[in-house]
Amino acid sequence: MTDLDAVIHVPARLRIMTTLDEALEEGDEMTFPALQKLLDMTAGNLTTHLAKLADAGYVELTKTFAGRKPVTYVGITLTGRAAFRAYRRQLLELLGGTSS
Known part of the structure; x- marks a missing residue:
């Protein structure tokens, strides 16, 4: 099993990626x-995490x-959508769920 993507794994960044993946075509x-x-994040906190995701x-x-x-x-x-979906599949596999 590969390691989970450390960039996405941070809770705030996981919330951002989940929201963007679900909300945007x-x-x-x-x-x-x-x-x-x-x-429901502060502007400073969101800016910091978006910068990491953009990098x-x-x-x-x-x-x-x-x-x-x-x-x-x-x-x-x-790239971000693919990375998020790969992260999601890996996490579901780790938890014993399905990756549908």
């Missing part, structure tokens, strides 16, 4: 405040403007 994004509200290539952050107001969009990459 391929190529979709959500705003940072929408994700923050879904997860691993699992999420993509797009910064833009709506008028003069900055807006950050968060999306899960194909």
